[in-house]
Amino acid sequence: MAYIQSSAALPLFVTGSGHTEKVYAALLSVNGFMVIAFEVLLSKWTQRLPIGVPMALGMAMLGVGHLVYTGPSPVTMLILATVVWTAGEIIAAPSMMAYPGLVAPSALRARYIAAATVPQHVGYAVGPMIGIAAWHAWGSGVWVLTGACGLLAGLLVLAGAGVSRRRPGEDEPAKEPGEPPAMAASRPGAADEAGAPDSPGPQGQPTDQPT
Numbered sequence: 001m002a003y004i005q006s007s008a009a010l011p012l013f014v015t016g017s018g019h020t021e022k023v024y025a026a027l028l029s030v031n032g033f034m035v036i037a038f039e040v041l042l043s044k045w046t047q048r049l050p051i052g053v054p055m056a057l058g059m060a061m062l063g064v065g066h067l068v069y070t071g072p073s074p075v076t077m078l079i080l081a082t083v084v085w086t087a088g089e090i091i092a093a094p095s096m097m098a099y100p101g102l103v104a105p106s107a108l109r110a111r112y113i114a115a116a117t118v119p120q121h122v123g124y125a126v127g128p129m130i131g132i133a134a135w136h137a138w139g140s141g142v143w144v145l146t147g148a149c150g151l152l153a154g155l156l157v158l159a160g161a162g163v164s165r166r167r168p169g170e171d172e173p174a175k176e177p178g179e180p181p182a183m184a185a186s187r188p189g190a191a192d193e194a195g196a197p198d199s200p201g202p203q204g205q206p207t208d209q210p211t
Contacts, residue, residue, distance in 0.1 A: 004128055027079065047095075065150075066147035
C-alpha cells in the first residue's frame with residue numbers, strides 16, 4: 001500500500017507543491033536508475049545477513065523516505081526523499097521475494113509463495129485508492145500515513161523473521177512437511193546435508209584420511 005504511492009499520491013503531491021510534471025518524471029528516473037545500478041550489487045551484501053535484517057531495514061527506510069516528503073518541498077528535498085525510499089526498496093525487495101520459498105517446506109512452496117503474493121497485489125490494487133483519498137483529505141499528511149505503514153512493516157518483520165537467525169535452510173537438514181526437527185536430523189544422510197564431519201573409522205581415525 002505504501003510503495004504504490006509512487007504512482008498514485010506522489011504525482012499529485014509534486015504538482016500540488018507547485019512543480020511541473022517534469023519534476024515527477026525526474027523522481028521516477030532517480031528511482032529507476034538506482035534500482036538498475038545498485039540492486040544486484042547490494043543483494044550480494046544483504047544475502048550474507050540474517051534475512052530479517054534487510055527486510056526490516058528496507059521497510060523502515062521506505063517509511064522514513066515517505067516522512068521526508070512531509071517537510072519542505074524544494075526539488076532537492078524531493079530527490080532526497082526519493083533516494084531514501086528507493087534505497088529501502090532495493091535493500092528489502094530481493095529478500096522479500098526469496099523469503100516465502102526459503103521458509104516453505106518443499107511440498108508447500110507454491111502455496112507459501114502464492115500466500116505472500118496475493119496480499120502484495122491486493123495492496124497494489126487498493127493502495128492507489130487509499131492514497132488518493134488520503135491526499136484529497138489531508139494533503140501532504142498522506143505521507144504520515146504511508147510512512148507509519150513502512151515503519152510498522154519494519155517492526156512486524158523484526159517480530160516475524162527476526163534478526164539473529166540464520167537464513168532458513170542454512171546448516172540444517174531439509175525436513176518433510178510436519179516432520180519434527182529431531183527426526184529430520186536423525187534421518188540417514190542428514191549429517192552429510194548439514195555439513196557434519198565424517199564419522200570415525202574403526203581405528204578412531206576419520207574414514208577419509210589414510211591410517
